[in-house]
Amino acid sequence: MESSIWTLLSWGPEGWSRSIAYGVFTTVSLALATLPLGLFIGFLIALAKQSSEPSLRLAGNIYTTIFRGLPELLTLFLVFYGAQLGIQQVARIFDPNAAIEINSFVAGMVALGVMFSSYASEVFLSAFRAIPIGQYEGGYSIGLTKRQTMRLVVFPQLIRIALPGLSNLWLILLKDTALVSVIGLSDILRQATIASRVTKESFLFFGVACLAYLVLAILSSFGIGAIERAVGKTEMHR
Amino acid sequence: MSSAVQNSEVVDRPPPQARGWPRERVVGNALVAIWALFGLGLLLFLIRAWDPELFAKYAPLYLHGIGVTLSLVAISIVLGAILSLPIAYARMSRNSVLRALSYAYVYFFRGTPLLAQTFLIYYGFGSFRPFLETIGLWTFFREAWYCAILAFSLNTAAYQAEILRGAIESVPRGQWESAASLGLSKFLTLRKIILPQALIVALRPYGNEIILMIKGSAIVAIITVYDLMGETRRAYSRTFDFQTYIWAALIYLSMVETLRHGVEWIERRITRHLKR
Numbered sequence: 001m002e003s004s005i006w007t008l009l010s011w012g013p014e015g016w017s018r019s020i021a022y023g024v025f026t027t028v029s030l031a032l033a034t035l036p037l038g039l040f041i042g043f044l045i046a047l048a049k050q051s052s053e054p055s056l057r058l059a060g061n062i063y064t065t066i067f068r069g070l071p072e073l074l075t076l077f078l079v080f081y082g083a084q085l086g087i088q089q090v091a092r093i094f095d096p097n098a099a100i101e102i103n104s105f106v107a108g109m110v111a112l113g114v115m116f117s118s119y120a121s122e123v124f125l126s127a128f129r130a131i132p133i134g135q136y137e138g139g140y141s142i143g144l145t146k147r148q149t150m151r152l153v154v155f156p157q158l159i160r161i162a163l164p165g166l167s168n169l170w171l172i173l174l175k176d177t178a179l180v181s182v183i184g185l186s187d188i189l190r191q192a193t194i195a196s197r198v199t200k201e202s203f204l205f206f207g208v209a210c211l212a213y214l215v216l217a218i219l220s221s222f223g224i225g226a227i228e229r230a231v232g233k234t235e236m237h238r
Numbered sequence: 239m240s241s242a243v244q245n246s247e248v249v250d251r252p253p254p255q256a257r258g259w260p261r262e263r264v265v266g267n268a269l270v271a272i273w274a275l276f277g278l279g280l281l282l283f284l285i286r287a288w289d290p291e292l293f294a295k296y297a298p299l300y301l302h303g304i305g306v307t308l309s310l311v312a313i314s315i316v317l318g319a320i321l322s323l324p325i326a327y328a329r330m331s332r333n334s335v336l337r338a339l340s341y342a343y344v345y346f347f348r349g350t351p352l353l354a355q356t357f358l359i360y361y362g363f364g365s366f367r368p369f370l371e372t373i374g375l376w377t378f379f380r381e382a383w384y385c386a387i388l389a390f391s392l393n394t395a396a397y398q399a400e401i402l403r404g405a406i407e408s409v410p411r412g413q414w415e416s417a418a419s420l421g422l423s424k425f426l427t428l429r430k431i432i433l434p435q436a437l438i439v440a441l442r443p444y445g446n447e448i449i450l451m452i453k454g455s456a457i458v459a460i461i462t463v464y465d466l467m468g469e470t471r472r473a474y475s476r477t478f479d480f481q482t483y484i485w486a487a488l489i490y491l492s493m494v495e496t497l498r499h500g501v502e503w504i505e506r507r508i509t510r511h512l513k514r
Contacts, residue, residue, distance in 0.1 A: 048269070051266070054266070055263065055267045056266030056269065058266070058270055059272075066491065068494075069490065070487055071453040071454070071490055072453060073459070074487055081480065082480060082483070179351075179457070188354075189354055192354075196362075200365070202357075203362035203364075204365070206358040206361060207362065210346070210354050210358060213354060214346065214350055
């Protein structure tokens, strides 16, 4: 029984559009959930790496070296299986029969988050280096505290400089989410795999998956363009 | 006069400031201590989990896996480099059709995940089996190894084309013009004047691309190629011993770090004439 391509791609009970759309939703929500985590950790790591204190710099550099050097897939497995084992060991202390399953969404979020943050810290670091020391000194000289200087003077300029690098990282993050299909999260790629197994139309469904990623990338670049214009406008107003 | 100033400097040097323990130093030392404890814990774990039988059984497999990973990356990078030349040429050409086609190629391969591309080639081309059998290409697309090489070469060709284009365009136009005014042909200008300058710019991105490929190559384990990641997964599924993953992580880290330092060393060497 051969069903036509259009039936397979329809929204109805025969078609797979609904499950692919669910996959798109999972991919986007995973990427969106990872973004603030990665940005926050990345910013902290960058702060550590540009500090004058050598031990802070060392700690930050170790973090970047490890998580930038590990393959994304391996990091995912380390988090997924490693965290499961670790938490189970801890839980066994309290309850010998405890069996804990780690949520694959959380595992994906943590693994993608540490990878994103190690790259983001480099972007933030080079943005920090682009801000002249006089900006800090000016902040202190008008009586702002260290924290206020960071928040009111340095941070707004930092974001503007770091934005192109960060938007690049967002596109990489969007693509890296494809890896979580391996640990059983139903993202675009996993839904496409299921659809192609059932219907034997592999090329069609993996092609659709690629197109879905392309559409997400195009939509993102529109969004990034809007953010860049918004950030640029404030500069013109000053 | 100047000697007096020097002398006074020697004599009147202020005593070194006491560093004290500001908050940053406390936090920094604590973090380094956490890393040290983590490293120590890892070491203790590996020592405690040390099993000569396991090692004797899986070490050769891991070595084989490293060989597979490195040859996959090397073959794909070289094929991709060859393929990237016409793409970069088309990207910079004046012909708008060529430019649009190459832009679409680059956008597709940079905008979709490598894993999806690999699936598209390995599983997707299975849909055309009867056709591929008639033209005799089925033996190629049946093998996961060839499909992985094809997917990786096409992918890295897109990235390398952009690196090459960026590097060539980073050389100022005046270089082309002055070469033309000396009567050099376009090809000779490219070979003798533009490329030597462009490759200095391109070295670091090329190094990063190789590192990305080494890391990205781990995904071929999913389509049943037994590279380092594939051997690791196999070893873990047989033994349920977590140290299999730790060893893989250490091996990948040392490969990437060696490469990164190698690229830095080469960069220092070839930019010696630019240092003042």
